[in-house]
Amino acid sequence: MFKATFRSFLAHKGRMALSAIAVLLSVAFVSGTLIFTDTITKTFDDLFKSTAADVTVSQKSEQSDSDLAVTGQVKSIPVGTTDQVAKMPGVKAAHAAVSVENITVVDSKNKSVGPDGGAPTIGLNWYESDRSPVKITSGRVPQAAGEAVVDADTADRKKIKIGDSLRVIAAPGTTEVKVVGVATFTTTNPGATLVFLETAAAQKAFLGSTDKISDVELDAAPGVTHEQLKQTVSSQLGAGFEVKTKAEAAKDASDDIGTFINFMKYAMLGFAGVAVLVGIFLIFNTFQMLVAQRTRELGLMRAVGASGKQVKRSVVVEALLLGVVGSTLGLAAGFGLAIGLKALIQSFGMNLKGTSLVFNPATPIAAYSVGIIVTVLAAYIPARRAARISPMAALREASAPVQKPLRRRTVIGIVIAAIGVFGLVAAATASSAKNGGFMLVIGILMTLVSFVVLGPVLARTVIPWLGAGFPKLFGPMGKLSRDNSMRNPRRTGxxxxxLMIGVALVSGIAVFASSMNSSLSKQIDRSFGADFTVQGNSGGPMGPDIYQTVKGAEGVGTPVRARLLPDVEVTYPDGQTSKDQVNAVDKGFDSVWKLKYTAGDASQVGTPGSIVLDEQAAKDHGVGVGGTVKVTFPGGKSVDAKVVALREHVKGGLQFGFGNIPTLPISTLEEVAPDVQDFLIFANAAPGADKSAVSEKLEATLDPFPQVSVRDQADYKELVQGQIKVLLYMIYGLLGLAIIIAILGVINTLALSVVERTREIGLMRAIGASRRQIRRMIRLESIVIAVFGALVGLVLGLSWGVTAQRLLSEQGLEVLTIPWGTVVTVVIASAVVGLLAALLPALRASRMNVLAAIASE
Structure with a gap:
């Protein structure tokens, strides 16, 4: 039986080719994702391990690095700490280090020399160390103020040469430097731009004072372990310092980047799962049709003594062989995909030229598990049907398989659909997103399963309507194509x-994204009261010189600043506390950012000693206008603030703006946290001034600050919508693989159908049908199937998208928008897909030898 199975597999290898490609593509997506993310993870792990000091001493802070980045604050310790720890036992050497991220560096033409992607620009001091990630390969080290070294990748990418002038812009101000050296990474360049200054110059440029450094990096003396040195330093330094070993520092750095890498990995694997699901239908159809075509062959095997179990096992083994072949090829293709992803990320500035791909044992295990399990599962039902073939029935004259009634399938499908519809309705009418989220998932899954189950029933109902005009438009071939599409509704379904799954996901996501676009636009229209805003290009904070520049710009009225500070504790009169982010604003905020105030005087927002609370928080804690709360800031300082207004509570995280956080005056932050920088600056044109002219003048005035942008309301909308579009196109691109596999499924079904109908097509040719007519019949059949799948998918996707919008309407997704342009495009594209998918099967059908086709069984 095994020999017969193997020979059968080889004999039908052409008919299984497209199924093998489906397995190949799915496995390639999975293995390529794993290889690529494992490579990036190991690259960063190696980088952090090789550059971390034996022990690092830095400022201890309750705030995370991401929280500090919002405020513009940086961690620092007294410069004298270096000498203090250098004298401790077990210390071989102590190095004062300065390192600040997200600075801006521009060339003589005021163009940024930083990374084009999301990597940071880092300012550092230069000191000699075996652990340095770079070494001088051209020029010399910086020895005095006004001198700088840049990394070689940045120098090559931005055409920077020794002697070029650069401007380094950081929180303390702007520093003019001249490039005196170029340094090459000794490890992988993670894509960052590095600018090294002489130590004293770096302290002034990045920390604002020569009394501060970022941290002290210690080398352990021979025979002293990192943990021993950490214990010694920790015990003698006391409070206010954080001491980490090499392993701890490397792990913390790896964990930070690992969060993003893991998100990327699981997101890509999720889309790979969609591709695998779509591939199951292709493989199922392949084996279903092969079993039907081999009825006499399998019946003969039963007649000569093979049991039903042996026949079933034979089909399963064929699927196993298909899974092994497809997985092997997919694993190889996964390497190719990983190489492509590596090249893609290099285009964003990350230098991986010397990095080898990482092939962990888990990768082939996952690849073969996906390929083999999916293939065997997809072939199991056809294998069971093969085992039930009667030897006598199989040896009769070949005829089309008898189609079982669809009554049971219809009942099951309707019951599942009812559960799915109930889930969607319950989600759409849920009192909160938390309560309705689970029902939305149930509704999506159940309606998807129900439409798969009801596919054959819908095919019999919808296809006659889709092809109603075919007989008039295309004559007998049009009628035949419509009838052929309904001949085997299970196969058509x-x-x-x-294709339905791919289209459903695309259309559902399109509805969600369009609704988000419209909702955010409406929120911007409702809230945006200023003529212009000034904000950092990367969303980061801005130094005080930018505010002063805006304030002195011609034609600009008094600007209003907004700052953010995380981890602020508010203590209410009832004794309870809440810890949250707060924003601090100037007086006049109510006119530049229009919010609904339910109590108090909005004009008092931003006045000294005031605070604005969310109405729900005020109600929960029994405080109203005129009441007093205690506000405690990171570091322990606290002030009493008087409630001057209550702001309407907004629900959910899809709201544009500052949400429900307390609002303080700028003056309070300047007293307790003077190093917190501006997050946003609002500005209005002076009365009677032309807004366009003022905008142009303001942009020209801010030209020395390339790290910020001036935007009006339309610009803000464009920015937000552009971000949504980028995300949407990325999702469409990842769903593209599932669509490709679905197209292969259409091609596969048509190709096997042509083989199955060889004799029929030969007879049609014999009675006068031309090759052109045969090709037209196959093409029309393909178009009908593709459009049918697309329409069913649209119904599903639109219902999912509408339900998600209704569920999240209270969370900020308040406007429902159906992207009709996308809907029409999907229908037209599906027809084109159907036409293209039929080209090869139609060509093969038209080229059949008439006599050989008639003589075939």
Whole structure:
């Protein structure tokens, strides 16, 4: 039986080719994702391990690095700490280090020399160390103020040469420097731009004072372990310092980047899962049709003594062989995909030229598990049907398989659909997103399963309507193509289901994204009261010189600043406390950012000693206008603030703006946290001034600050919508693989259908049908199946998208927008897909030898 199975597999290898490609693509997506993310993870792990000091001493802070980045604050310790720890036992050497991220560096043409992607620009001091990630390969080290060394990748990418002038812009101000050296990474360049200054110059430029450094990096003396040195330093330094070993510092750095890498990995694997699901339908159809075509062959095997179990096992083994072949090829293709992803990320500035791909044992295990399990599962039902073939029935004259009634399938499908519809309705009418989220998932899954189950029933109902005009438009071939599409509704339903899943996801996401676009636009229209805003290009904070520049710009009225500070504790009169981010604003905030105030005087927002609370928080804690709360800031300083207004509570995280956080005056932050920088600056044109002219003058005035941008309301909308579009196109791109596999499914079904109908097509040719007519019949059949799958997918996707919008309407997704342009495009594209998918099967059908086709069984 095994020999017969193997020979059968080889004999039908051409018919299984597209199924093998489906397995290949799915496995390639999975293995390529794992190889790529494992490579990036190991690259960063190696980088952090090789550059971390034996022990690092830095400022101890309750705030995370991400929280500090919002405020513009940086960690620092007294410069004298270096000499203090250098004298401690077990210390071989102590190095004062300065390192500040997210600075801006521009060339003589005021163009940024930083990374084009999301990597940071880092300002550092230069000191000699075996652990340095770079070494001088051209020029010399910086020895005095006004001198700088840049990394070689940045120098090459931005055409920077020794002697070029640069401007280094950081929180303390702007520093003019001349490039005196170029340094090459000794490890992988993670994509960052590095600018090294002489130590004293770096202290002034990045920390604002020569009395501060970022941290002290210690080398352990021979025979002293890192942990021993850490214990010694910790015990003698006392409070206010954080001491980490090499392993701890490397792990913390790896964990920070690992969070993003893991998110990327699981997101890509999720889309790979969609591709695998779509591939199941293709493989199922393949084996279903092969079993039907081999009825006499399998019946003969039963007649000569093979049991039903042996026949079933034979089909399963064929699926196993298909899974092994497809997985092997997919694993190889996964390497190719990983190489492509590596090249893609290098285009964003990350230098991986010397990095080898990482092939962990988990990768082939996952690849073969996906490929083999999916293939065997997809072939199991056809294998069971093969085992039930009667030897006598199989040896009769070949005829089309008898189609079982669809009554049971219809009942099951309707019951599942009812559960799914109930889930969607319950989600749409839920009192909160938390309560309705689970029901939305149930509704999506159940309606998807129900439409797959009801696919054959819908095919019999919808396809006659879709092809109603075919007989008039295309004559007999049009009628035949419509009838052929309904001849085997189970096969048509399974083929269309693959395309249906892809279209449903695309259309559902399109509704969600369009609704988000419209909702955010409405919120911007409602809230945006200023003529212009000034904000950092990367969303980071801005130094005080930018505010002063805006304030002195011609034609600009008094600007209003907004700052953010995380981890602020508010203590209410009832004794309870809440810890949250707060924003601090100037007086006049109520006119530049229009919010609904339910109590108090909005004009008092931003006045000294005031605070604005969310109405729900005020109600929960029994405080109203005129009441007093205690505000405690990171570091322990506290002030009493008087409630001057209550702001309407907004629900959910899809709201544009500052949410429900307390609002303090700028003056309070300047007293307790003077190093917190501006997050946003609002500005209005002076009365009677032309807004366009003022905008142009303001942009020209801010030209020396390339790290910020001036935007009006339309610009803000464009920015937000552009970000949504980028995300949407990324999702479409990842769903593209599932669509490709669905197209292969249509091609596969048509190709096998042509083989199955060889004799029929030969007879049609014999009675006068031309090759052109045969090709037209196959093409029309393909178009009908593709459009049918797309329409069913649209119904599903639109219902999912509408339900998600209704569920999140109270969370900020308040406007429902159906992207009709996308809907029309999907229908037209599906027809084109159907036409293209039929080209090869139609060509093969038209080229059949008439006599050989008639003589075939």
């Amino acid at each position: 399974a083929t269309a289901a693959a």
